[in-house]
Amino acid sequence: MEFKDSPAIYLQIAHYVCEQILLKKWKAEEKIMSIRDLGELIEISPNTVQRAYDFLQQREIIQNVRGVGLFVAADAEDNILAFRREQFFENELPDTFRNIYLLKIDMKQVVERYEKFVNKNFPNKKK
Template identity: 60%
Template sequence: MEFREQQAIYLQIAEYACEQILLKSWPPGTKILSIRDLAVLMEVNPNTVQRAYDFLQQREIIVNKRGVGYFAAEGATERVVAFRKEQFIETELPVFFRNMYLLNMSVEDIKGRYDQFINQNFKETQS
């Protein structure tokens, strides 16, 4: 996996896990990749994955069933959405708003682009 320099690797691995939950690849209640297997997949030290899993356990997104492995927690999807929204609002949105201001872009400009993006990329999920 190609990691970004601006963010700790364990947080990027935690983001990957959250994305797997949101994409329903790791539905709540199902066993997820072991620390070793995810370390091999991500080409990182198992200690880095352990740190990511600890981070996710603290947020009750995954649970460790001793002797069995790690599982996506019941309610993980809702917790991931809440966590990612909070993260987006605190870190990405201020940068986005600053760029809108500096580039003299209106909310209407953004709304049109957003609608176009949704139509092109998520047609199958719209009802």
């Protein structure tokens, strides 16, 4: 896994875990990789992975079953979507809207490009 300068590495790891869940690679109520195993896989300190896992536990995306390990929460997907939508609306969409306005882009163009993007990148996705 390659890391960017921003956001913090533990948030990038949390994002990675969330993607695995949204892509159904890690399913609800299934055990996930241990802190040590994930740290070795992505070549990062177990302390940083622990911080990411703590972050995800606070948002009820993963849960710790004492003595057994960490598991994907039953409603993890809903919690991920709610959290990521909130972050998108607060942090990313305002910049996008500003650029749309400044560049005088018609919303029809945006919708057309969005539909092309979805069809190209997610051809099996049901509408």
